[in-house]
Amino acid sequence: MQVSTSTQKEVVLRPKLRVSRIVYHIVVSLFAIVMIYPILWMFASSLKPNDEIFMQAYTLIPSKLEFSNYVTGWSGIGDNTFATYFKNSGIIVVLATIGSVVSSAMVAYGFARIPFYGKAFWFTCVMMVMMLPHDVTVIPQYIMFSKLGWLSSYKPIIVPFFFGVPFFIFLIMQFIRTIPPELDEAAKIDGCSKYGIFFRIIVPLIAPALVTATIFSFYWRWEDFINPLLYLNKPELYPVSLALKLFLDAESLSNWGGMFAMSTLSLVPVILVFFIFQKYIVEGISTTGLK
Incomplete structure (x- = not known):
């Protein structure tokens, strides 16, 4: 054979x-x-005594488990516990995410489906804004919000996102372009207006792109440090990202154990969101731009 x-x-x-x-x-x-x-290493350091964190930084196994770091860390600094800071982060993240996703979806629908004068020019402007580094816009935005009297409030951190995010606009617009225009025509024959087409036809079909934008917005707003540092000057308004620096004191002993403990807890929402919605991230990005 x-x-x-x-x-x-x-x-x-x-x-x-x-x-x-x-x-x-x-x-x-x-x-x-x-x-x-x-x-x-951060999780292991959250369980180490304060004087052992950097003395034995090469090992991940604590000589003694210090669960008290989580207790002292959660108690916060002064009159504010870390529950306050988690609540502040939740307010910022939820409102900014809702504003950025809803406004970006509506703008993307306009660019993808509705013809209007100067459409190419305005889309070019959106792309140029997307390519601008954040450092370029920090000073002009600070001056503008200062004149509006918005300093020491959440307005500069939340309100701008209700006017669209360039990256989300591009992401959702590319997703909308994969939807056959014949669906719009059929909806028009049935008597749907542009708003009806958007809410009844487009929105259900672009759910993966909307979920992807929501997840990215959640990550970016949750870890944002620069904007709260610029606009918030009261500790009771701090989000988690800014409150962690309160554990560091240049004049006395820094509570490294408490800081690492709260840093570990701050990762829990991020990890949960990733594992629950990771399939939507892959679907939303992989199908964007396919015609």
């Missing part, structure tokens, strides 16, 4: 494929360890 040439080649290639797969998984695992090590 003769064995075909293709079968012989497959037999020869199988050991090579196994070796390449083993090497691939080893390399990927090493990269994963390198990337996750800072998080593991």
Whole structure:
């Protein structure tokens, strides 16, 4: 009985494929360890005594478990517990996310479906704003919000997002372009207005893009440090990202254990959102721009 040439080649290639797969998984695992090590170190440091965190920084195993770091950290600084800071972060994240996603979806629908004068010019302006570094706009925005009397409030951190986010506009617009225009025409025949087409036809079909924009907005607003630092000067208004620096004191002993404990807790919402909605992130990004 003769064995075909293709079968012989497959037999020869199988050991090579196994070796390449083993090497691939080893390399990927090493990269994963390198990337996750800072998080593991932070979690381990949250369970170490304060004087041991940097004295034995090379080890992840505490000599003694200090769960009191979470108790002292949650008690916060002064009269404000970390429950206040988590509440402040929730207010900022929820309102800014709702504003950015809703406004960006409406603007994206206008660019993708509604013809109007100067459409190419305004879309170019949106793309130019998306490419501007944040540092370029910090000073003009601060001067504008100062003249409006919005300093020491959440308005500069929330209100601008109700006027659209360039990246989300581009993301959702590309998703809308994948929807056949014939659906719009059919809805018009049935008597739908532009608003009816948007809310009844477009919005249900672009749900993956909306979820993707929501997740990105959640991440960006939750970890935002610069904007709260610029516009908030009262500790009772601080979000979690800004409140963590209160554990550091240049004149006395810094509470590193409490800071790492609260930093670990601040990652819980981020991790939960990622694992719950990761399929929408992949779907929303992978189908964006496909025609």
